[in-house]
Amino acid sequence: MLKVGLLGVGRIAGVHASAITTNPGSALAAVTDINTAAAERLAAHWEAEAGTTDAILADASINAVLIATSTDTHPDLIERETAAGKAVLFEKPLDLSLARALACATLAALSMAEAAAPLLKSGSPAPVQSVPV
Secondary structure (H helix, E strand, C coil): CEEEEEECCCCCHHHHHHHHHHCCCEEEEEEECCCHHHHHHHHHHCCCEECCHHHHHHCCCCCEEEECCCHHHHHHHHHHHHHCCCEEEECCCCCCCHHHHHHHHHHHHHHHHHHCCCCEEEECCCCEEECCC
């Protein structure tokens, strides 16, 4: 079972939560957002935990994260989550800087090779596109 932490509960969060919870192979484990009230509402609706990014990062039972935060936060979150060995799906774009996006993809590839971590992917609910790393 893929246990997913959802980072960011903006406009698209309900679509992501629905996609995660209707897939028999996945479960929405936790959600977080800078708007804690919004995170708590979404978590209650989908029977998930509301928490922090750090708590999701530290939770070994959560093996994947979906990053739906603002673009400027994507690289740092991707780096932290891949270093923790979690599979990462992120909303596009990875970053507005090509150099930063390439550096992040390279770091993710190295992290995956060293820790046998899962794949880094970009996309929206459908279709999902793999990032060449």
